[in-house]
Amino acid sequence: MSPHATGAPTRTEHATETESIVTAGQGRRRGEGRVAARRARGAGPDRSAGRSRASTIIVTAVLVVVALYFLVPVYWVVVAATKTTGDLFGTFGFWFAPTFALGDNLGQVLTYGDGIFVRWLGNSMLYAGVGALLATYFAAAGGYALAKYEFRGRNAVFGTILGGVLVPGTATALPLFLLFSQMGLANTYWSVLLPSLVSPFGLFLCRVYAQATVDTSLMEAARLDGASELRIFHTLVLRILTPALVTVFLFQLVGIWNNYFLPLVMLSDVDKFPVTLGLNNWLSQTDRLPEFYQLTTGGVLLSIIPLVIAMVVLQRFWRGGLTEGSVK
Amino acid sequence: MSAATQTRRRSASSGATKRAPWVLLFPFLALFLLTFVVPILMALVSSFTKVTRGGLFGEAGVVTEFAGLDNYAQVVGDPNFVASIGRMFLFGVVQVPVMLILCTVLALLLESASAKWPGVFRAAYFLPYGVPGVIATILWSFLYVPGLSPIIDVAEVVGVSPDFLGANTVLWSIANIVTWSYTGYNMLIVIAQLKSIPVELYEAAKVDGASPLRVATSIQLPLIRPALLLTAVFSIIGTLQLFAEAQVLQRVAPAIDSQYTPNLSAYTTAFAYNDYTVAAAQSVLIALVAFTLSIVFLTITNRKSA
Amino acid sequence: MGMFYQPAVLDQVGAAVPATWDEWAAVGAELAGAGVLMDSFPLADASPFAAYATQAGASWFTAEEDGWVIDMTDEATMKVAAFFDAAIDDGIVTTAYGAYTPAWFSAAADGKIASVATGSWGDALIEGVSGASGKWKVAPLPTWDTGYASSFLGGSTAAILANSQHPAEALDFAVWMTTTEAGVNALIEFCGIGWSPARDVVGTLREKPSTFFSGQNYNQEVFVPATKESSQNQDWSWWPVTQQSFNILSDGFRGKASGGTLVDAVAQAEKDIIAVMRNKGLSIRKAGA
Numbered sequence: 059m060s061p062h063a064t065g066a067p068t069r070t071e072h073a074t075e076t077e078s079i080v081t082a083g084q085g086r087r088r089g090e091g092r093v094a095a096r097r098a099r100g101a102g103p104d105r106s107a108g109r110s111r112a113s114t115i116i117v118t119a120v121l122v123v124v125a126l127y128f129l130v131p132v133y134w135v136v137v138a139a140t141k142t143t144g145d146l147f148g149t150f151g152f153w154f155a156p157t158f159a160l161g162d163n164l165g166q167v168l169t170y171g172d173g174i175f176v177r178w179l180g181n182s183m184l185y186a187g188v189g190a191l192l193a194t195y196f197a198a199a200g201g202y203a204l205a206k207y208e209f210r211g212r213n214a215v216f217g218t219i220l221g222g223v224l225v226p227g228t229a230t231a232l233p234l235f236l237l238f239s240q241m242g243l244a245n246t247y248w249s250v251l252l253p254s255l256v257s258p259f260g261l262f263l264c265r266v267y268a269q270a271t272v273d274t275s276l277m278e279a280a281r282l283d284g285a286s287e288l289r290i291f292h293t294l295v296l297r298i299l300t301p302a303l304v305t306v307f308l309f310q311l312v313g314i315w316n317n318y319f320l321p322l323v324m325l326s327d328v329d330k331f332p333v334t335l336g337l338n339n340w341l342s343q344t345d346r347l348p349e350f351y352q353l354t355t356g357g358v359l360l361s362i363i364p365l366v367i368a369m370v371v372l373q374r375f376w377r378g379g380l381t382e383g384s385v386k
Numbered sequence: 387m388s389a390a391t392q393t394r395r396r397s398a399s400s401g402a403t404k405r406a407p408w409v410l411l412f413p414f415l416a417l418f419l420l421t422f423v424v425p426i427l428m429a430l431v432s433s434f435t436k437v438t439r440g441g442l443f444g445e446a447g448v449v450t451e452f453a454g455l456d457n458y459a460q461v462v463g464d465p466n467f468v469a470s471i472g473r474m475f476l477f478g479v480v481q482v483p484v485m486l487i488l489c490t491v492l493a494l495l496l497e498s499a500s501a502k503w504p505g506v507f508r509a510a511y512f513l514p515y516g517v518p519g520v521i522a523t524i525l526w527s528f529l530y531v532p533g534l535s536p537i538i539d540v541a542e543v544v545g546v547s548p549d550f551l552g553a554n555t556v557l558w559s560i561a562n563i564v565t566w567s568y569t570g571y572n573m574l575i576v577i578a579q580l581k582s583i584p585v586e587l588y589e590a591a592k593v594d595g596a597s598p599l600r601v602a603t604s605i606q607l608p609l610i611r612p613a614l615l616l617t618a619v620f621s622i623i624g625t626l627q628l629f630a631e632a633q634v635l636q637r638v639a640p641a642i643d644s645q646y647t648p649n650l651s652a653y654t655t656a657f658a659y660n661d662y663t664v665a666a667a668q669s670v671l672i673a674l675v676a677f678t679l680s681i682v683f684l685t686i687t688n689r690k691s692a
Numbered sequence: 693m694g695m696f697y698q699p700a701v702l703d704q705v706g707a708a709v710p711a712t713w714d715e716w717a718a719v720g721a722e723l724a725g726a727g728v729l730m731d732s733f734p735l736a737d738a739s740p741f742a743a744y745a746t747q748a749g750a751s752w753f754t755a756e757e758d759g760w761v762i763d764m765t766d767e768a769t770m771k772v773a774a775f776f777d778a779a780i781d782d783g784i785v786t787t788a789y790g791a792y793t794p795a796w797f798s799a800a801a802d803g804k805i806a807s808v809a810t811g812s813w814g815d816a817l818i819e820g821v822s823g824a825s826g827k828w829k830v831a832p833l834p835t836w837d838t839g840y841a842s843s844f845l846g847g848s849t850a851a852i853l854a855n856s857q858h859p860a861e862a863l864d865f866a867v868w869m870t871t872t873e874a875g876v877n878a879l880i881e882f883c884g885i886g887w888s889p890a891r892d893v894v895g896t897l898r899e900k901p902s903t904f905f906s907g908q909n910y911n912q913e914v915f916v917p918a919t920k921e922s923s924q925n926q927d928w929s930w931w932p933v934t935q936q937s938f939n940i941l942s943d944g945f946r947g948k949a950s951g952g953t954l955v956d957a958v959a960q961a962e963k964d965i966i967a968v969m970r971n972k973g974l975s976i977r978k979a980g981a
Contacts, residue, residue: 110500113598117500124492125510128570131525132513134536138528144822147798151529151536200414207407215411222422224680226627228649229673232656232665233425233432253421261414287406316518318630319649323657334520338634341524345637345792346885348820358524362517369516370509438973442755443932449973460971466943532788533798551788553949638793640736643946644939659936661972 132366139163139359143351163356175357177329178336182315184247185332189254190310194303197257201264202295206272223258228319235323249324250332254314260306267302268295315365333361426673432666433457457667466645467668471626471675473557474648478625481561482618489569490614493576494602508577511570519567523634526563531638551639559639560631572617579613580606612687619683626676629653648672693743693833693843694914696818697807698800699906700827701728709831713775716834719806720784729783729805733776734790735948738941740809740845741776745769746925747843748836753931759975760931764962766979768839773954780948787948792817800824809833811845812915813885819904826903830910832918840925842918848885887915933968940964 137154138146140163145155167175204216234253238244243252272295280290296303318334325331328339337357344350436453440446461467492511496504514522529535530550541548550559583605591601629649636642644658645651652672656665697709702719705726710716720730734740745752748768754761779785789795791808799805801822808814818828833842850866852859869875871890879885880895888894898911917923931937944957962978969976 113498113500114502117495117498118502121492121495121501121507125507128511128514128566130537131522131529131566134529135525143820147534147794147801148822150539151534152540196414196417199410203407203410207403209404209407212407215415218423219418221677222418224623224677225422225426225673226623226649226676228627228629228652229429229669229676230422230425232652232662232669233429234421236432236662237420237425237428252417256414256417256421258418281403287402288409291410312516318518318520319653323653334518337524338520341634342637344794346817348797348817351794354524355528358521362521365516365518366513369513440973440975442760442974444974528794531794531798533802534794549788553946636736638789638795640734640787640789641946641949643736643943654939658939659933 132362135355135359135362138355141352141355143348146351146355159352163352164360167353167356167360170353171328174328175333175336175360178331178333179361181247181330182332182334185250185254185321186311186315189251189314190307193255193257193260193310194307196255197260197306198264198296198299198303199291201261201266202268202272202291202299204261205265205268206274206277219258219261223262227253231320231323238324244324245326245330247330250321250330253320254310254317257306257310260310263302263306264299267299271298333357337361429666429669429673432663433670435663437663453663457664458671460664461667461671464645466643467648467651470645470648470651473646474625474628477557477561477628478622480558481564482621482625484561485565485569485572485621486614486618488565489573490576490607490610492569493573493580493610494606496573497577497580497606498598498602500598508570508574511573513570514567515571517567519563519630520634522563522567523631526559526566527635527638530559530635551635551641553641556635556639556641560628560635563631564628568621572621575613575617576610579610583609615687619680619687622683623676623679626672626679693747693809693811693845694814694910694918695807695809695831695833696814696828696905697831698803698805698827699829701803701806704728710834711832713834713836717775717779717782717784720779721782723806724783728803729786729799730779731785731805731807731809732790732796733780733785733787735787735945736942737790738938738945741772741941741945741954742938743843743845744776745772746928747833747839748772749839749925751925751927751929753929754927754979755929755931759977760969761979762962762966762976763979764965765959768836769958770955771836773958777948777954780954797821811847812887812911812918813846815902815905815910816885824904826906828904829906829908830914832914841920841923844924887919891919932974933965933972936968937961937965940968 134151137152140158140160141149141155142157142159142162145157145159149155204212231253235244235249238249243249276294277290280294281287285293315332316334317332318338321332321335325335328336331339337354340350340354340357344354434453434455434457436451436456438449438451440449495501496507501507517525529537532538532549535550538548538550549555587605588601591605596604627649628647632642632646632650633653636644636646644654648668649672652665652668655661655668699709701723702709705719705722707719707722708715710719716730723730742752745768748771750764750766750768750772752762752764752769754763776785780787786799786805789799791810791814796805797820800808800818801824808818815830818824821828835841850870852862852866856862869879870888871893873893873896876888876890876893876895877897879888880897894911894916898915899909901907901909902911941957941961944952944961945954947957948954966976966978
């Protein structure tokens with residue numbers, strides 16, 4: 059189940075909300091690594107209760123086996139992308155074939171259909187990049203407003219958004235398609251972008267964060283200095299909210315990139331597809347044109363390389379980003 | 387500055403201050419109304435209407451009329467749709483605990499003193515999260531199909547012939563894809579919470595001579611419980627949204643019918659059967675079930691942590 | 693439709709190419725003994741079953757003055773259903789996958805599947821089987837004791853939509869594309885498919901023998917005769933909610949894996965399809981009712 063950019067966030071997004079709420083209460087900052095910490099600070103956190111050589115070997119062995127499970131499909135697709143369709147069916151999946159066709163395959167992927175694959179990648183980046191950016195901005199504005207202003211209807215607004223969070227995005231996609239059809243927006247870039255700009259989870263995260271980190275006295279002081287409310291928001295508050303903004307942005311980015319149901323329902327022009335829809339489109343043609351097997355495996359490889367790199371970078375960064383929010 | 391000017395200034399600015407939250411909320415609310423509220427209302431209205439066609443294929447007239455609860459009766463009486471909801475419950479009850487246990491164990495192992503190269507393993511485990519569900523399913527579908535799958539080839543060497551796509555096993559093959567995709571992510575959540583456990587607790591445990599297992603069960607597990615509970619809640623709700631995995635696997639798994647998951651059912655009803663009003667009723671029911679589950683679990687978890 | 697087969701696989705058991713479905717079943721039984729399948733029977737796709745029933749003389753839907761008349765439990769259909777029930781039970785066909793799926797390609801390349809009964813467009817797909825050149829030939833579709841020489845599976849349509857801005861020109865193009873030598877040749881070259889609805893145009897490429905198919909001029913030998921009026925069931929009529937009907941049939945067929953039968957599935961499907969059409973407001977009745 060792909061985390062949906064619209065509608066109820068999956069457990070992934072809400073889990074982060076919990077985590078940030080929980081860590082916000084803790085005032086402590088953990089060291090980057092046990093050994094490094096100890097070396098750097100001499101007396102760092104010492105959780106060495108019960109360490110022994112045997113346990114290290116066992117634990118590492120388990121971790122390696124588990125790592126194999128997670129990496130096997132990635133390894134498979136690297137190998138598969140080097141094979142021709144005939145070899146894909148004829149040779150052993152975990153090792154290479156005599157003919158090394160990676161260059162050919164990748165070349166075909168990039169040029170097939172006048173470079174439609176590159177266009178799909180561009181579309182994904184448009185939907186995810188622009189969508190996540192604007193969604194973060196709107197969520198920050200809304201979250202800040204709900205957190206730091208007293209106004210009539212505040213609870214009603216909050217309650218409505220809460221209700222929206224609990225409704226799965228897939229339940230709204232079909233009627234949204236009908237609505238957009240009537241508005242003439244179906245099968246346009248807007249039909250995928252507009253729903254992606256709404257991140258109820260992002261609004262919650264920003265609200266929580268704003269309540270914890272934005273001082274009302276700071277706002278008052280700025281008002282006395284003559285700053286307008288919007289100016290306060292843009293110049294002061296956004297800067298304070300940055301760690302939360304980064305989190306919301308990254309989640310919305312991944313969520314929109316992975317979203318399949320919304321573009322599936324909205325788009326019928328192949329040149330507007332994001333790369334997820336495009337690759338599935340290729341795969342669905344394999345029963346009429348077997349050369350699509352090569353195209354699909356090559357396309358999958360090309361599409362996951364940037365994602366894999368992003369994830370490896372993300373996971374190191376994100377740990378720091380979220381715990382930083384706990385330091386007040 | 388005179389008192390009058392000050393007052394004028396304050397009222398002018400308090401007017402702006404009063405408007406400010408609405409100005410700030412406006413883009414979000416406008417889009418939220420457009421993409422959430424209006425569609426849900428439309429779905430509700432649509433689910434109470436019926437479109438009938440006269441003649442052989444509608445050439446004698448198309449009539450849209452109020453249908454009362456007819457659509458809902460049809461949906462609830464559709465064995466395939468009911469089976470799809472039941473299937474998702476079964477899936478959730480098995481897959482979610484398995485995944486949570488796995489991610490907790492991995493988190494504890496990685497954070498234990500005995501783990502080498504934790505950063506490398508963390509990256510390896512988190513990597514699948516970046517692969518979109520559709521792509522992950524395409525990948526795994528190649529690994530499930532006999533004749534293409536090296537896993538089956540290897541298993542046959544030892545005499546085992548696994549059937550990943552059979553009627554009884556395909557649901558768990560889907561569960562495997564979901565677990566593969568999200569365990570690493572959930573593990574990072576748990577790790578983040580583990581890292582926020584105060585050092586003193588560990589030092590006290592060391593002074594008391596506690597074994598690592600004792601440390602895990604008495605200190606770590608209780609303190610990560612909130613994160614696990616909420617993750618569980620939303621995993622279960624996410625289960626109701628399962629669509630891409632089933633649709634992509636349908637090509638190679640004859641056991642997956644067009645109504646295998648609730649969302650697939652709604653999608654098929656709308657776009658293959660052209661029954662938008664019935665699909666709307668299905669969507670409303672799915673939303674209701676998800677909503678109820680959320681409320682129920684949130685109440686339980688709030689009561690437990692209160 | 694025709695039957696594409698691998699002569700070498702049939703030779704394994706010394707079998708001749710079957711001309712009737714009963715012969716097909718006999719050959720299949722011998723092959724099953726040697727661990728080879730005769731064909732596949734996809735539980736998830738009811739259209740081959742419909743094609744076989746058409747060939748046997750069935751006509752599931754008729755449009756009358758007062759609405760649709762449905763008859764899926766006639767003798768022809770029941771005979772076909774019982775036949776394939778037995779074929780599945782005897783292991784002559786597999787239900788694990790359908791034609792042209794990844795598992796099928798693999799089995800075909802390994803010589804584990806002897807034949808595939810399919811439409812004329814199957815040639816392009818069989819050419820995708822790894823190492824298959826020179827290993828396949830084409831024979832006419834086996835026949836039932838009553839019914840027709842051949843049937844049809846799949847197909848495509850050129851349609852002009854109601855909101856077309858140039859309907860007359862579009863019609864001209866559609867006619868050119870599907871009935872002239874140049875148009876059909878272009879379809880074959882650029883789309884890989886396209887058996888023309890015109891009586892005397894099959895496309896230049898299809899008039900020659902094929903190296904892939906062991907030098908056989910299969911289009912002229914097998915498919916041109918299959919397109920004759922007398923070879924096809926002219927009474928067959930399609931109906932609204934076809935997609936849903938086939939899904940209903942497939943759902944019933946899936947019960948075969950857990951002890952049901954195709955015969956029962958068809959009877960139940962008929963009832964369900966009547967309910968679906970009535971829900972849409974269309975008039976339908978069972979034949980003889």
